[in-house]
Amino acid sequence: MAGVFIVAAVAGYFGLSLYKTFMAPNVSGTEKYLYVRTGHTYDDLLREIEQNGALSDVVAFKVAAGRMDLPYNLKPGRYELKKGTSNRALINMIKAGNQKPVNLKIQNIRKKENFAAYLSRNLEADSLRFINLLDSAALVEKYGFTTENSYTMFIPNSYEMYWNTSPIEFFERMQKEYDKFWTSERKQKAEALNLSLPEVSVLASIVDAEALYDKEMPIIAGLYLNRLKKGILLQADPTVIFANNDFTVKRVTNTLLNVSSRYNTYKYAGLPPGPIMMPSINAIDAVLNKDDNNYIYMCAKEDFSGYHNFAVTVQEHNANAKKYRDALNKRNIYR
Numbered sequence: 001m002a003g004v005f006i007v008a009a010v011a012g013y014f015g016l017s018l019y020k021t022f023m024a025p026n027v028s029g030t031e032k033y034l035y036v037r038t039g040h041t042y043d044d045l046l047r048e049i050e051q052n053g054a055l056s057d058v059v060a061f062k063v064a065a066g067r068m069d070l071p072y073n074l075k076p077g078r079y080e081l082k083k084g085t086s087n088r089a090l091i092n093m094i095k096a097g098n099q100k101p102v103n104l105k106i107q108n109i110r111k112k113e114n115f116a117a118y119l120s121r122n123l124e125a126d127s128l129r130f131i132n133l134l135d136s137a138a139l140v141e142k143y144g145f146t147t148e149n150s151y152t153m154f155i156p157n158s159y160e161m162y163w164n165t166s167p168i169e170f171f172e173r174m175q176k177e178y179d180k181f182w183t184s185e186r187k188q189k190a191e192a193l194n195l196s197l198p199e200v201s202v203l204a205s206i207v208d209a210e211a212l213y214d215k216e217m218p219i220i221a222g223l224y225l226n227r228l229k230k231g232i233l234l235q236a237d238p239t240v241i242f243a244n245n246d247f248t249v250k251r252v253t254n255t256l257l258n259v260s261s262r263y264n265t266y267k268y269a270g271l272p273p274g275p276i277m278m279p280s281i282n283a284i285d286a287v288l289n290k291d292d293n294n295y296i297y298m299c300a301k302e303d304f305s306g307y308h309n310f311a312v313t314v315q316e317h318n319a320n321a322k323k324y325r326d327a328l329n330k331r332n333i334y335r
Contacts, residue, residue: 020057021064022088028056029083036079036094037124038164042071054081061087070095076124078102078163102163107156110247110277115154124164133167143175145198148274152201155181156280181281189288193225200287205275206265208283209238210298212306217286219310223295225287232296234265242276250333302327 031054036045046062055061064087065071077099079090092098102122109115112134113127120127133139140150154174161173182197190200203224211217227234237252243261257264263272295310297317302324309320 021060021067023086024060025084026055026057026061026087027081027083027085027090028054029081030054031081033100034079034081034090034094035124035163036074036076038076040074040076042074045074061090064088065091068092068095075099076164099162099164101160104159104161106154106159106278107280108278112151115151115278119170122163123161123170125167129167130170133171139171146273149198149202150274151278152198152205152275153178154278156278186285186288193287193290195287199271201279201284202271202273202275204279204283204287205277206234206236206238206272207286208279209242209277210236210308211283211286214282214286216308217283218289218291219293219295220298220308221283221287221290222293223298223310225290226294226296228270230296231269233267233269234271236265239263239265239272239276242272251328299324 031052034052034054035048040048042065046058049055049061050058068088068091070091073095075094075097077094077097079093079098080100081090104119104122106115106118109118113131116127116130116134119125119130134150135147137147140147143153145153155177157177159173159177161170165173187197190197193200195203203221206224207217207220210220224234224236226232240252240256240259240263241247241249243259243263244256246256249256257266260267262268263274263276265272293310294312297311297314297320298308299311299317299320301307301309304327309323311317311320
C-alpha cells in the first residue's frame with residue numbers, strides 16, 4: 001500500500017507541476033501589453049518580461065516556453081496581457097502572432113514632424129523612419145505627390161493596424177484609404193474647381209486654420225477661390241504664422257509678414273506648396289462644396305466670437321479691419 005501512496009504522490013506532484021507550468025494563471029496584471037520587437041531574440045523577450053514584471057513566475061514561463069518551442073517561433077507584435085492568463089495561452093498567442101491592434105486617431109496634427117512623432121509613440125518604428133519616407137521623392141512621386149504635399153495623403157480618421165506595421169506598410173495602407181476617400185464625385189468637384197487633389201487639401205488646410213466654426217468653412221473656401229481666380233494674393237494669416245513657425249501669434253504684424261517663405265501668401269501668389277496643417281474632412285468637403293459668393297476680404301469679428309466679417313470691397317474691409325484692430329489694442333494684444 002505504501003508503494004501505491006508514493007506513486008499517487010509522485011503523480012500528484014507532477015500533475016501539480018504541469019498545471020503550474022502550463023495552465024495556472026501567471027500574468028500579474030501590472031502591465032497592459034508585452035512588446036516583441038522586430039528582430040528581437042528569445043533572450044530579448046525574457047529581458048523584457050523580467051524588466052516589466054508582467055509575470056508572477058518567470059521560471060515557470062521559461063520552462064513552458066522551452067517545452068512549447070517558443071524560442072524558435074517568436075512573432076513580433078503588441079500582445080495584450082490580461083490578468084490571470086496562463087503561460088500556455090500567452091505562449092500560443094505570441095507563436096500565432098495574435099496581437100491586439102492599435103487604434104490610431106489621426107486628426108488635428110499640425111505638421112508632418114508632429115505626425116511622425118505621433119506615429120512613433122503608437123507604432124514600433126521611430127519617427128525618423130516615417131519622416132524619411134515622407135521626404136523620399138522617389139516614393140511619394142510614385143503615388144502622385146511631392147515631398148512638400150505628401151502630407152495631404154493622410155485623411156483624418158480612426159484606423160486599426162498592428163503595432164509592428166512598418167512605415168512602408170503604413171504608407172501603402174494610407175494610400176488605399178486616400179483612394180477610398182477620393183470618390184469619383186469628389187474628384188469631379190475638384191476638377192470643376194481646376195484644382196488637383198493635393199491642391200484641394202492645401203486650400204482646405206488654410207480654410208481649417210481660419211475657421212473656428214464649420215459652418216463658415218464653405219464661405220471662406222469660396223472667398224479664397226475668388227482670390228485665386230482673380231489672381232489676387234491669398235494673404236491668409238495662418239500661412240504667415242506657419243511660415244514663421246510660431247503658433248503662439250494672435251496678431252500678424254509687419255515683421256512677421258516679411259518672412260521669406262513660399263508659405264507666406266502675402267508675398268507669393270497662389271497656393272503654398274504644401275498644407276499648413278492636416279485638414280479635416282469637413283474642410284476638404286467645404287472646398288469641394290464652396291459657397292458661391294463675391295467675397296474677397298475677411299477679418300475676424302471685433303467681438304472675438306471666432307466668426308468673421310466678410311467684404312466685397314476694400315472700403316468695407318478696411319472698416320471691418322479697423323474695428324478688429326481697435327479691439328485688439330483695447331485688450332493690449334500686440335502680437
